[in-house]
Amino acid sequence: MxxxxxxxxxxxxxxxxxxxxxxxxxxxxxxxxxxxxxxxxxxxxxxxxxxxxxxKGDSGLSKAEREMIAVVVSVANECAYCIAAHSAALRKLTKDPALADAVAADHTTAPLEPRVRAMLDYALKLTLHPTTMSEADVELLREAGWTDEDVMDVAEVTGMFNLTNRMASGLGWEPNPEYETLGR
CATH class of the missing domain: 1.20.5.810 (AhpD-like)
Structure with missing residues (x-):
């Protein structure tokens, strides 16, 4: 474990x-x-x-959108624990296992609204290339319909999962087997 x-x-x-x-x-x-x-x-x-x-707190992002960030960040970081746990949470929240699986496989080809895809693109870039972030990245989210408070939430959720992914991967945390069937 x-x-x-x-x-x-x-x-x-x-x-x-x-x-x-x-x-x-x-x-x-x-x-x-x-x-x-x-x-x-x-x-x-x-x-x-x-x-x-x-x-779970007050945000312009739905709980499902926050879980999508968790999944996309965890996939980018190859964190087995968080991929399993947050894919399961996304399946439960959306009641759509196919959508959750599509987000985990490749969010860029998942059937998502452009606004949500822009949010996930931002989270992925912040995860993989944080030093290349610029105000233009924030502007893309604004253009997609996100408020500044929403953008801050996207960045903070992304940061939380980068932290948690590193804890889980760095300490060998194994996912519970129950996650496999949760939400299916």
Whole structure:
């Protein structure tokens, strides 16, 4: 599950054990990212608070659009954990497994609105070529109909998944097998 020691549940603070109850009830399992990140309980709780705000908080981006960013960034970074987890989340949100699979395979050929494709193009460029970003990239998003607040959300979600991808890939975090069938 990880190249590092996986903390024993009995050794975890009560707030982390309580935190694990929600996904267990909702999904039927605790995602390995939460189990592995619990090696540093305070880091897990702060990371998750920020993650929840980005992925579920107030935004001009839908939850599905945010998951699409997660998938595209994770595919670009070849992060097996996040590809599995966020493709599953996208399938559940859209109730369209074919669309989620198409986004994961190649967002440029997926049946997406131009506005969404522009958002994903930006996220991909920021992931692969961050030093080449310019105001023109932001202007393309504005022209596609995104507000400045939306553009900031796109950049921040992209940054979150670049961080999380590196944690998962750098520490050998393995995806839960349950992700394969989730949303199918």
């Amino acid at each position: 990880s190249w590092l020691r996986v903390p024993d549940e009995a050794s975890l603070p009560a707030e982390v054990v309580a935190f694990h109850e929600a996904p267990l009830e909702k999904l039927g399992f605790v995602p390995n990212v939460l189990v592995n990140y619990a090696l540093r309980p305070s880091h897990l709780l702060r990371w998750n608070e920020h993650y929840d705000e980005l992925m």
